[in-house]
Amino acid sequence: MRSVSIHCTSCGKAHKLDEAIFRCDLCNEPLEIEEISNGRINKGNILTQTIWERYEDFYPFLDKNNRFTLGEGFTPLIEMKDLAYSIGISGLYMKNETQNPTWSFKDRGTAVGIMDAKRLGYKRIGTVSTGNMATSVAAYGAAAGMETFVFVSKDISEEKINPIAMYNPHLIKVEGNYGELYFESLKIGKENNIYFINSDVPMRVEGSKTIAYEICEQLNFQMPDYVIVPTSAGGNIRGIEKGFREFKSCGLIDNVPKIICAQSLGCSPIYNAYYNNSDAITRVEKPHTIAHAIENPYPPSGNQVLRLLKNNGGIATAVTDEEILKAQALMAKEGILGQPASSVPLAAIIKLKEEGFLKGNEKVVCIVTGSGLKYTASFAMHQLYSAECELNELSDYIKENY
Numbered sequence: 538m539r540s541v542s543i544h545c546t547s548c549g550k551a552h553k554l555d556e557a558i559f560r561c562d563l564c565n566e567p568l569e570i571e572e573i574s575n576g577r578i579n580k581g582n583i584l585t586q587t588i589w590e591r592y593e594d595f596y597p598f599l600d601k602n603n604r605f606t607l608g609e610g611f612t613p614l615i616e617m618k619d620l621a622y623s624i625g626i627s628g629l630y631m632k633n634e635t636q637n638p639t640w641s642f643k644d645r646g647t648a649v650g651i652m653d654a655k656r657l658g659y660k661r662i663g664t665v666s667t668g669n670m671a672t673s674v675a676a677y678g679a680a681a682g683m684e685t686f687v688f689v690s691k692d693i694s695e696e697k698i699n700p701i702a703m704y705n706p707h708l709i710k711v712e713g714n715y716g717e718l719y720f721e722s723l724k725i726g727k728e729n730n731i732y733f734i735n736s737d738v739p740m741r742v743e744g745s746k747t748i749a750y751e752i753c754e755q756l757n758f759q760m761p762d763y764v765i766v767p768t769s770a771g772g773n774i775r776g777i778e779k780g781f782r783e784f785k786s787c788g789l790i791d792n793v794p795k796i797i798c799a800q801s802l803g804c805s806p807i808y809n810a811y812y813n814n815s816d817a818i819t820r821v822e823k824p825h826t827i828a829h830a831i832e833n834p835y836p837p838s839g840n841q842v843l844r845l846l847k848n849n850g851g852i853a854t855a856v857t858d859e860e861i862l863k864a865q866a867l868m869a870k871e872g873i874l875g876q877p878a879s880s881v882p883l884a885a886i887i888k889l890k891e892e893g894f895l896k897g898n899e900k901v902v903c904i905v906t907g908s909g910l911k912y913t914a915s916f917a918m919h920q921l922y923s924a925e926c927e928l929n930e931l932s933d934y935i936k937e938n939y
């Protein structure tokens with residue numbers, strides 16, 4: 538283990554990693570661990586290796602004798618040739634994060650968060666979420682034997698709360714302004730010795746770096762032109778960009794792909810600020826979108842994502858619910874069932890191609906963040922068909938109809 542520095546993404550103030558620290562105590566912007574510029578991949582058998590062993594050099598602050606994993610990561614990168622052809626771009630790949638232990642990318646950051654909480658001696662962890670992150674933290678907390686607190690909003694649906702409850706955390710429906718709960722939880726954590734693994738905390742960002750590392754390996758270090766990330770709080774897009782940046786610093790890749798922050802028009806605070814050329818996001822007053830997993834009206838890393846796009850040369854874009862549902866159906870046709878939020882990148886590609894931003898010679902990677910089975914309510918918004926037939930008539934029925 539070696540100590541690393543952690544600094545504010547806005548004012549640059551250095552902080553210490555010897556306590557649970559999540560935001561800058563000077564300007565309240567998110568913190569980021571120093572860029573690792575000297576590392577290599579531990580090539581080995583991925584059937585026996587964990588992602589934390591393979592990319593160990595990029596996590597010098599974690600205690601390798603105290604690793605914790607449920608087998609997150611090593612998710613497939615699928616090339617979608619037919620879809621690329623029909624959209625008119627030269628390459629399209631989907632990083633299928635639905636294949637993580639709790640069916641979303643969140644497990645990567647949860648694992649790092651738990652390892653960090655253990656390093657600091659915490660016995661209690663927590664999170665604020667109504668979806669993917671709540672399920673992930675509940676599962677990992679249970680498996681790690683830690684007392685786990687999950688704060689959800691009071692109007693959470695049965696479909697969403699039941700999978701969280703199955704892992705048996707302290708599950709608390711909180712009445713009041715859900716948007717403020719993120720900031721409130723950091724205070725509650727301090728007062729009650731709970732390590733909050735919230736959406737964009739530094740360790741969650743560190744976990745998401747592995748998505749970029751894997752993409753580099755899966756594409757034989759030939760970088761795509763764009764990586765499109767459905768963006769809510771901003772932790773995942775930050776981690777993915779940092780991962781590419783670190784591999785470039787270590788000489789493993791020649792260039793960092795451009796990052797596209799994709800949001801739903803029904804809740805697009807980062808896109809709105811980007812579009813208006815502003816340095817700071819403003820709260821979306823009445824968010825409404827089918828892409829619930831990215832429906833964050835005031836993303837805690839929103840300003841940092843704007844800074845990231847500026848440095849990286851990437852852009853922000855947003856799509857309608859109708860475009861999202863169309864993309865969800867297109868992905869299902871290719872065998873990948875993503876939740877609506879996970880269909881936002883494909884919808885964005887189609888839109889950016891139609892608008893002429895994409896010329897046609899680009900290679901693009903979409904991050905499919907979470908499983909379609911997490912939000913079955915979206916199925917009712919599609920035209921779904923089935924037929925009925927008696928068993929003894931089935932053969933004739935098929936001959937006559939197909």
Ligand SMILES: [Zn+2]
Nearest residue numbers: 545548561564
């Ligand atoms: Zn600061």
